[in-house]
Amino acid sequence: MTTVMIVDDSPTMLMSIKSVLTKAGMAVETAKDGQEALDRIKGGLKPNLVISDVNMPRLDGIGFVREARKAGLRFTPILMLTTESEATKRAEAKAAGATGWLVKPVQPDALLNVIRQVVPGA
Amino acid sequence: MPDTTHDVPAADVSALLRHAEQVLAVLAGQLRQVVATTEEAAVSILTQVQAADAGTEGVDRVARALQDRAPREAAELSDGVRTLEAATTAVLAATQFQDVTRQGVDGVLAALADVAGGLRAAADHLDGTGTGELPRPDDALQALQRGYVSAAQRRVHAEVVGAGRVEEAQPAVVELF
Numbered sequence: 001m002t003t004v005m006i007v008d009d010s011p012t013m014l015m016s017i018k019s020v021l022t023k024a025g026m027a028v029e030t031a032k033d034g035q036e037a038l039d040r041i042k043g044g045l046k047p048n049l050v051i052s053d054v055n056m057p058r059l060d061g062i063g064f065v066r067e068a069r070k071a072g073l074r075f076t077p078i079l080m081l082t083t084e085s086e087a088t089k090r091a092e093a094k095a096a097g098a099t100g101w102l103v104k105p106v107q108p109d110a111l112l113n114v115i116r117q118v119v120p121g122a
Numbered sequence: 123m124p125d126t127t128h129d130v131p132a133a134d135v136s137a138l139l140r141h142a143e144q145v146l147a148v149l150a151g152q153l154r155q156v157v158a159t160t161e162e163a164a165v166s167i168l169t170q171v172q173a174a175d176a177g178t179e180g181v182d183r184v185a186r187a188l189q190d191r192a193p194r195e196a197a198e199l200s201d202g203v204r205t206l207e208a209a210t211t212a213v214l215a216a217t218q219f220q221d222v223t224r225q226g227v228d229g230v231l232a233a234l235a236d237v238a239g240g241l242r243a244a245a246d247h248l249d250g251t252g253t254g255e256l257p258r259p260d261d262a263l264q265a266l267q268r269g270y271v272s273a274a275q276r277r278v279h280a281e282v283v284g285a286g287r288v289e290e291a292q293p294a295v296v297e298l299f
Contacts, residue, residue: 010221012161015168016214023175023207055225055271083222083272090297100298105218108211114296 002122004115005029005045007037007052007064008081013104017051017081020108021115026122033057034064041071049119051102054082054089062089062096069097077118081106132248139245146238150231157227164220171210178203178210222272229269236262 004026006017018028029047031037035058037050050073054061065078077099082089090101099118102111115122185199240262246252263283270276279285 008221010161010224012164012168012217012220012224015165015172016217019168019172019175019214020211023211083225085273086276094299098299100296101294102297103295104222105215106295107215110296114298117298 001025001027002049002115002119003027003029003047004049004051005031005037005040005047007031007034007050007056007061009033009053009056013053013081017111020111024112024115024122026115034059034061034067037064038067038071041068041073046072047076048122049115050076050078051081052078054080054084054093062093062098065093065096065098079114079118081111136245136248139241139248143238143241143245146234146241150234150238153227153231153234157224160220160223164217167213168217171213174206174210178206225271226275229266229271229275232269233262233266236265 002025004021006014006021006028007030008014008017009032014030014032018030021028029040029045031040033056034052037052038059050068052061052064056064059067061080061082065080068076068078078097079100079102080093080098081102081104083104085103093101100114102114181199182203185196185203188196188199236257240257243252243254243256247256267276267279270279
């Protein structure tokens with residue numbers, strides 16, 4: 001079973017995306033900011049995919065990607081899911097090691113399509 | 123420090139500034155309350171959606187079990203489940219707007235705090251208790267601009283400050299690097 005970690009400080013987003021993925025048969029882990037996500041990865045969690053917000057307290061999404069790449073998630077796809085659409089932010093995320101960029105609100109079908117592209121067999 | 127400003131006592135101007143600061147604090151509190159209420163509502167809706175999803179799974183199982191004995195009824199049940207699933211999927215997408223709105227309001231709250239700080243500093247100077255430098259007139263606008271998290275916020279800003287309509291290319295909703 002594909003395990004996805006969702007990182008977002010919004011309870012609404014966590015619940016909404018978790019419902020979409022659970023309905024699609026995926027296991028879901030959640031973290032409320034980049035620091036909590038990083039701590040869980042350092043603690044041994046190995047998701048098949050991470051979906052992370054960008055603007056979060058403590059550790060933002062781009063900082064999280066940078067740290068996660070050093071902390072063992074070297075090849076795991078990390079998708080950014082954010083309200084931010086600015087090209088410079090996208091470039092920053094790409095340089096940090098993000099796999100892709102999705103702008104909120106994302107349609108469930110579009111999200112699942114992207115997931116199946118980056119995690120074959122999901 | 124001037125005693126008067128265009129014949130209005132500095133103390134009166136200072137009192138007005140402090141009053142405006144208080145109004146901004148109240149507005150910020152109201153906005154926070156609105157955000158909290160919309161978040162509670164969205165979470166409540168999502169909880170109901172999860173319950174509905176769990177219910178449709180049960181109905182779907184019944185439909186499959188009935189397929190051989192009552193195929194027409196089973197098909198009707200399945201159609202009903204698909205319709206309900208499509209509706210709940212649409213709700214899942216729609217509730218994301220709560221977070222989009224919350225982030226916009228967070229930016230407004232930060233800006234209100236900046237403006238309130240500027241008013242307080244101005245009032246302190248008029249009262250003769252100001253210690254630091256007054257913020258520059260455009261500080262709050264620039265801070266506002268730096269805090270934007272969406273193209274929509276930048277577009278509204280440009281329109282309001284007179285920079286005209288920003289015709290930026292519609293960014294891709296999904297981009298794989």
